[in-house]
Amino acid sequence: MPIEMLSRRALNRALLARQFLLEREPTPPLRAIERLVGMQAQEARPPYVGLWARLQNFKREELTRLLLARKVVRVTAMRCTLHLMSARDYVALRPALQPALSATVRSAVTAQLGGVDLPALLACARAHFEGAHCTFESLRGHLESSALRGDVRALAYTVRTHLPLVQVPTDTAWGFLARANFATAESWLGEPIEIAGEAPPADALVLRYLAAFGPASAGDAQNWSGLRGLGDAFARLRPKLRAFRDEAGRELLDLPKAPRPDEDAPAPVRFLPDYDNLILGHADRTRVIADAHRRAVVTPNLRVLATFLVDGFVAGTWKVERKAKGAKLVMQPFAPLAKKVRDGLVGEGEALARFVEPDVVKVESVFK
Secondary structure (H helix, E strand, O other), rough: OOOOOOHHHHHEEEEEEEEHOOOOOOOOHHHHHOOOOOOOOOOOOOHHHHHHHHHHOHHHHHHHHHHHHOOOEEEEEHHOEEEEHHHHHHHHHHHHHHHHHHHHHHHHHHHHHOOOOOHHHHHHHHHHHOOEEEOOHHHHHHHOOOOOOOHHHHHHHHHHOOOEEOOOOOOOOOOOOOOEEEHHHHHHHHOOOOOOOOOOOOHHHHHHHHHHHOOEEEHHHHHOOOOOOOOHHHHHHHHHHEEOOOOOOOEEEEOOOOOOOOOOOOOOOOOOOOHHHHHOOOOOOOOOOHHHHHHHEEEOOOOOOEEEOOEEEEEEEEEEEEEEOOEEEEEOOOOOOOOHHHHHHHHHHHHHHHHHHHOOEEEEEEEO
């Protein structure tokens, strides 16, 4: 039986359906975060905007309550970057991510570590964070005064990637202070996270990834997670999965019953926040953004700008500028847009600006 080919638009619609972007859904935020296998949270605001774009009637206090109740955590996870994850997902999936986090340390700071005793370093850091919630500036001062030797910033980075830590939320507008305090995940959640010894197989992580981002290849999953060698997990899982091919002939695997809408399914305009995983979830990102546009979205210092979607594909970037009692939504399309599309962006964009700046009287929309 020949393997079905999925066009780029078909892959786009499959991705949008799983990311709550074909229509806003009445899904509770906690369940949505789990379906997305976490949300990129390099900055505090983007996950709030990401949930607003995806869910019906989402209010920012809903997410803040989940953070304060310790049901959602802001942690170092996929690609060694900050994510919001549900507490139960973090406990279950964090051990499988350790090889990627360890590899990042080896490639970035091995020379600066000076052969440090890793168990001693982690024990020192654990005692510091369990004594009181504190910042990484505090940890660096503590390490400088300890008997450990090595570059203090490299030591602190090793702690960040090897000791499961949680950023401590607050009741501020976007849930976190600019210089957040940290706690050990074990003390914050009341559950141990075992990362010593050999990491568990990544099969469960791969299945969760496919549910949120499939159909996809092992290379796509590696790009999203930061892990290497996921071909073995894909091979083990292959009998349970369905195979497809993309327009270039590459094999993609997927959960058999996952949504794969018709390629002509309507896709409304949507605004996505900085660093959204929709942009970062694949090695081949052409299912959502043209290669020619990637440089306009990912800056040389690796910042991923906020974007808007037209017909399911990234069509430009946006930002909200505060103006006294008003707000200006600045949209920068990659190409001229039809009036109907511009009108749709203005309507959706005004609602976005009022979500970001709830006390504004007037919203001005500008296309550059």
